[in-house]
Amino acid sequence: EAGVAQSPRYKIIEKRQSVAFWCNPISGHATLYWYQQILGQGPKLLIQFQNNGVVDDSQLPKDRFSAERLKGVDSTLKIQPAKLEDSAVYLCASSLDRGHEKLFFGSGTQLSVL
């Protein structure tokens, strides 16, 4: 069974530029999450989707971050414009359904903002 796929693996940009990350969850998984992991910390939830609807985006900085999951499968997370403090690993995770005990994570996209 294929895992959660993310791309790119690494991205380096300058502040004020824009960047987008892509995630393809495990086939059949209805729930998708984006997490931000700053160096030395645990992951922090940015947004949760159920199919193509948003369940929770309370911690998403909406002035610069946006995310979509238009067809209820792949998802894209965008930052525009990026700030230095956005340097982090962005992890995508999926689960079969809401409340399911197992979340499967991708390898993440490491973003460096210079």
Added chain:
Amino acid sequence: AQKITQTQPGMFVQEKEAVTLDCTYDTSDQSYGLFWYKQPSSGEMIFLIYQGSYDEQNATEGRYSLNFQKARKSANLVISASQLGDSAMYFCAMREEGRGADGLTFGKGTHLIIQP
């Protein structure tokens, strides 16, 4: 207040010894779930074990067990017979099921190093 507290930033353990990683949590929900994840240097988060707040028995998964003490709000991970491949970051996490959303709240992690 921190929802998940992991007080051990780093631990060194001899191979084959048992390891206990500490985790305390804070919630006013009656229904919640507790998780442990392993993050090797490759970066991927690997699910290890889950404990529901209403589960009466401690969860076990192979060499992993979760020592759940509800009154103390602790959910320590025990790894029996540690192996070199257990060297990684370990994160404790919680899902509060009264919030209407299912995202996990993670602690800051413990860096475990197994020495030969």
